[in-house]
Structures are given as C-alpha cells and as structure tokens.
Amino acid sequence: MITGAHFLFYSPDADADRAFFRDLLGFRSIDAGDGWLIFALPPAEAAVHPSDGSFVQLHADRPMAGAVLYLLCDRLDETMADLTRRGASLAPVGDAPWGRFTSIALPSGSAIGLYEPKHPTAIGR
Numbered sequence: 001m002i003t004g005a006h007f008l009f010y011s012p013d014a015d016a017d018r019a020f021f022r023d024l025l026g027f028r029s030i031d032a033g034d035g036w037l038i039f040a041l042p043p044a045e046a047a048v049h050p051s052d053g054s055f056v057q058l059h060a061d062r063p064m065a066g067a068v069l070y071l072l073c074d075r076l077d078e079t080m081a082d083l084t085r086r087g088a089s090l091a092p093v094g095d096a097p098w099g100r101f102t103s104i105a106l107p108s109g110s111a112i113g114l115y116e117p118k119h120p121t122a123i124g125r
Contacts, residue, residue, distance in 0.1 A: 007041070007069065009110075010057070011108045012108050012110075013107055013108035014108075016106075017108045018035075018037045020106055021037070021039050024086050024087060024088055027040060043123045045123055051066060068113060069113060070113035070115050071104075071114045071115075072116075072117060072123070075116065076093065076100045076102070079116075080102060088104050089105040090103065090104055091103045091111070098118060099117040100116045101115035
C-alpha cells in the first residue's frame with residue numbers, strides 16, 4: 001500500500017536550500033542524521049504534463065520523471081507579501097487560465113513555484 005510521497009530536490013547548495021525550507025517557509029522537518037533534513041509538506045496533489053523527454057534524472061538505469069514543485073495558496077498577494085517580509089525574493093506575477101502564479105528564488109539560484117489556482121483542486125476531497 002502506498003503511504004505517502006517523497007520528493008527529491010537536487011540543489012547546487014543543498015544546505016542553504018534546506019535552511020530556506022526550514023527557516024523561511026517554516027516547513028517542519030526531522031533530522032535523518034548528520035543534519036540531513038526531511039521536510040513535512042503541505043497536502044499535495046499531482047498532475048501529469050507532456051514533456052519533450054529531456055527533463056529526467058536517471059535512477060537504476062531508468063529515466064525518472066522530471067518534476068516541478070508549485071506550492072498552492074488561497075490568496076497569492078497576501079502570501080507573497082508575507083514571504084517578502086520574511087526575506088523571500090519573488091518573480092513578477094503571471095496570470096494563466098489555470099491560476100495566478102509566481103516563483104520563489106531559493107538560495108542556490110533555483111526556484112519553486114507558487115500559485116493561486118483558478119481550477120478545482122484534489123486537496124481535501
């Protein structure tokens with residue numbers, strides 16, 4: 001039986017990005033040993049999007065599916081203001097049929113998405 005999901009983020013500065021998830025985003029974590037933090041995430045949903053096949057990580061000689069994290073929020077402007085007060089750097093807001101969105105810069109130079117969905121979500125059903 002599947003009991004959960006574990007996401008892997010590959011970072012050129014894992015320690016800084018871990019601190020960001022812990023300190024700025026406030027995600028609870030456990031120390032799996034030697035400071036290796038594993039974070040509890042908010043409720044999640046997943047969608048499968050088409051790809052050109054070049055966005056993969058190999059594991060056991062198989063191409064693992066590429067993934068992009070978008071955190072969901074109810075009120076994007078309020079969430080952005082809160083994150084900015086805590087020191088986050090955010091991209092300008094975009095608008096699409098599926099929602100209003102931005103991205104949050106991580107200390108490593110990578111980013112994660114943040115959006116207020118306009119579509120129904122699978123969370124809480």
